[in-house]
Amino acid sequence: MKHLKNIVLALVLPVFVIGSINAQHHELILFDFEDGAQIEYIKPQDATFKLVSLDGNKHLQVNNGNTLRETGVKLLCSSDQPWNLSGYYQVKADVSNKGNEDMQVELFVGNDPDGLLRWYCSDYVDLAPGQSKTITVDLAWTPWIHEPQIEINGLRGVPGKIKADLTKVTELTFCSRYNLVPNQFTIDNVRAVGNYEIKSSDNFFPFVDKYGQYIHDEWKDKIHSDNELREKTKAEIDYLSNAKGPDNRGKFGGWTAGPRLSATGFFRTEKKDGKWWIVDPEGYLFWTAGLNCVSSNATNTGVSSRENYFEYLPEKDNDFTQFYGKGTHASHGFYKDKLPFKTYNFYESNLYRKYGQDWLSSFQDMAHKRLKDWGLNTIGFVSDFGATRQHRTPYVGSIWIKGTPKIEGSKGFWGKFHDVFDPNFRTAVKQSIVLQKEGANDPYCIGYFVDNELSWGQLGSLSIGVLKSKATQPAKIKFINDLKNKYEHIENLNNNWQTTHKSWDALLLSTTPPNEKLAKEDLIDFYEKIALTYFKTINEELKKIAPNQNYLGCRFAWANNDVVLTAASNYLDIMSFNKYEYSVEGFSLPKGIDKPVMIGEFHFGALDRGSFHVGIKKAKDQTERGQMYQNYIQVALKHPNIVGAHWFQYIDEPNTGRFDGENYNVGFVDICDTPYEELINKVKETTYTMYDYRFNNNLNSIK
Numbered sequence: 001m002k003h004l005k006n007i008v009l010a011l012v013l014p015v016f017v018i019g020s021i022n023a024q025h026h027e028l029i030l031f032d033f034e035d036g037a038q039i040e041y042i043k044p045q046d047a048t049f050k051l052v053s054l055d056g057n058k059h060l061q062v063n064n065g066n067t068l069r070e071t072g073v074k075l076l077c078s079s080d081q082p083w084n085l086s087g088y089y090q091v092k093a094d095v096s097n098k099g100n101e102d103m104q105v106e107l108f109v110g111n112d113p114d115g116l117l118r119w120y121c122s123d124y125v126d127l128a129p130g131q132s133k134t135i136t137v138d139l140a141w142t143p144w145i146h147e148p149q150i151e152i153n154g155l156r157g158v159p160g161k162i163k164a165d166l167t168k169v170t171e172l173t174f175c176s177r178y179n180l181v182p183n184q185f186t187i188d189n190v191r192a193v194g195n196y197e198i199k200s201s202d203n204f205f206p207f208v209d210k211y212g213q214y215i216h217d218e219w220k221d222k223i224h225s226d227n228e229l230r231e232k233t234k235a236e237i238d239y240l241s242n243a244k245g246p247d248n249r250g251k252f253g254g255w256t257a258g259p260r261l262s263a264t265g266f267f268r269t270e271k272k273d274g275k276w277w278i279v280d281p282e283g284y285l286f287w288t289a290g291l292n293c294v295s296s297n298a299t300n301t302g303v304s305s306r307e308n309y310f311e312y313l314p315e316k317d318n319d320f321t322q323f324y325g326k327g328t329h330a331s332h333g334f335y336k337d338k339l340p341f342k343t344y345n346f347y348e349s350n351l352y353r354k355y356g357q358d359w360l361s362s363f364q365d366m367a368h369k370r371l372k373d374w375g376l377n378t379i380g381f382v383s384d385f386g387a388t389r390q391h392r393t394p395y396v397g398s399i400w401i402k403g404t405p406k407i408e409g410s411k412g413f414w415g416k417f418h419d420v421f422d423p424n425f426r427t428a429v430k431q432s433i434v435l436q437k438e439g440a441n442d443p444y445c446i447g448y449f450v451d452n453e454l455s456w457g458q459l460g461s462l463s464i465g466v467l468k469s470k471a472t473q474p475a476k477i478k479f480i481n482d483l484k485n486k487y488e489h490i491e492n493l494n495n496n497w498q499t500t501h502k503s504w505d506a507l508l509l510s511t512t513p514p515n516e517k518l519a520k521e522d523l524i525d526f527y528e529k530i531a532l533t534y535f536k537t538i539n540e541e542l543k544k545i546a547p548n549q550n551y552l553g554c555r556f557a558w559a560n561n562d563v564v565l566t567a568a569s570n571y572l573d574i575m576s577f578n579k580y581e582y583s584v585e586g587f588s589l590p591k592g593i594d595k596p597v598m599i600g601e602f603h604f605g606a607l608d609r610g611s612f613h614v615g616i617k618k619a620k621d622q623t624e625r626g627q628m629y630q631n632y633i634q635v636a637l638k639h640p641n642i643v644g645a646h647w648f649q650y651i652d653e654p655n656t657g658r659f660d661g662e663n664y665n666v667g668f669v670d671i672c673d674t675p676y677e678e679l680i681n682k683v684k685e686t687t688y689t690m691y692d693y694r695f696n697n698n699l700n701s702i703k
Helices: 036-041 117-121 225-238 317-322 344-375 421-435 460-469 474-489 488-496 504-509 521-546 562-569 622-638 677-686 691-697
Strands: 020-022 027-031 042-045 047-054 057-064 070-076 088-099 103-109 122-127 133-136 144-146 171-177 184-194 196-197 257-260 268-272 275-279 284-286 290-291 324-329 341-344 395-399 445-450 575-577 597-601 640-645
Touching: 036 042, 042 047, 047 070, 047 184, 057 070, 057 171, 070 103, 088 103, 088 122, 088 171, 103 133, 117 122, 122 133, 171 184, 171 504, 225 344, 257 691, 275 640, 284 640, 317 344, 421 521, 445 521, 460 474, 460 521, 474 488, 474 521, 488 504, 488 562, 521 562, 622 640, 622 677, 622 691
Parallel strands: 144 196, 290 640, 395 445, 575 597, 597 640
Antiparallel strands: 020 027, 027 184, 042 070, 047 057, 057 184, 070 171, 088 133, 088 184, 103 122, 103 171, 257 284, 268 275, 275 284, 324 341
């Protein structure tokens, strides 16, 4: 059904100005671009567009710039008649890469003012030059919905919940995701498809059992009794008591069958035969395969104001009251304005059921044994010091730079950016490192991640944030002094920026940023200075405390640009990236930069074992999670720069959400501490041969 018509569907659906319906397949065509009148409803963003004929059909071709976060087009409904998509499960669109560079095309359905909710209604695909794929955005968290909808708070993936108000969707945004160069793609056949299964919301509460599991479903390895839990535990302990792990591994997990290099007694890096490697303290080649958050306390969930969600919460004078806690931080979500809030840890309570009073030491012992059996050699980001101090598995340190002055005009997902020009920044860096130096000069400590997923933003954006700040902001004073030195007279700056500041003091007092295109060179110069100062300061202070450990960086995520990455490369021993992708085949560093790289986070999740959220990258089931792990790691092993990859995380997030509502099925083990067998089997198939695989394979397509 290819022809788009402006029709009234008064008896079937609410009124649509743009859209045609295929009742047989429960499909609503939103745009197919056969009607040239649709151009009226297309709005470019740092892009141009045109209709082109391909294979007998018309497509929308988008030619992108690269100055905006969402460069592309918005497809709009009629101004007074939004789309009603409430009867559909997904929005799909066919897209093709018509350029010469790898790219990602992203689709946002709607424009919710809450950025997090807007992100829920989005997805993207990776496209090689000439490649075509279909983007699919789920409009509900599960393939079934409650009718009527019910209020369930504090978790991101909500069973039976529609993600947004679908009765009045006004726009669809197609953009090239974080593109660094102009590119081109086509769009066709934008449609809403699929039916929901409808379930009654009666008797839904409580929906979590005493083990932290979803009550209203069954799946493989679901726990129904304490005895069942203990039987599974005994079987695993018996197995691990005889498990040897992979062959040819040294004391620190390095490859004893490979070449032996100079041993320094600590982890270091070296490039050999065109590939970067970590070298372990004994001199063996080492590729770090790890798990983040190997910690039992990573699974606290809020219970305040949600007590009716839970079938069982312990009362006073009960052995299980020890697993209550207090939440003091919530960056997003239900508990953000409810601090402090009461928490409960179902995972730890299940460990208590399994092991009794020695549950914590048993957890630590099992973690080491499991990692060895799974072929993994590193305990990752924010993990249990009790486990790392046992010197059985190498680990990374985690440092958060706390108490720093911030650039008040900046913004970011996790908060405002450090003001690196305030003298108190270096003081805060020193104090933070001293207080979090766990692992300093320990041969088992590979190095330190410092900070996490900082919001570097678009090129020059931090400089804009500085200019939006008050006159007493040290970074602003520094920036304007730099401008004084360059331009000498305010009139010279005004001529270049096309501004009307009467004096340098007037510029200092102004919080109105300039035209970014006119001031681009100055904005980028100071942006680069922020990055250089940030990494240089941390490097200097970290090396004073831990001279034998590697500085692993800030775990780059989201938008990164060559300016920041080049600045970082001057001071990092290993550059770290949190890369939530299906593959890192197209990963590259800026031209002229050759440094070792560690993947700090990646994962895949599914909904087949009682979870409500797949995490950031979706698999259909546990078997596919394993296959995706193998695909990802084997590409990383071939990459000449990548020296390791750490999965986020060891344990599933709680079904009712952590502090910010995340409730992802991303663990190697579930909330009852049961390993996902299908995933683990594929992990072992991958890691047991990883050294030979890396040593003997190359990724020929690296650009």
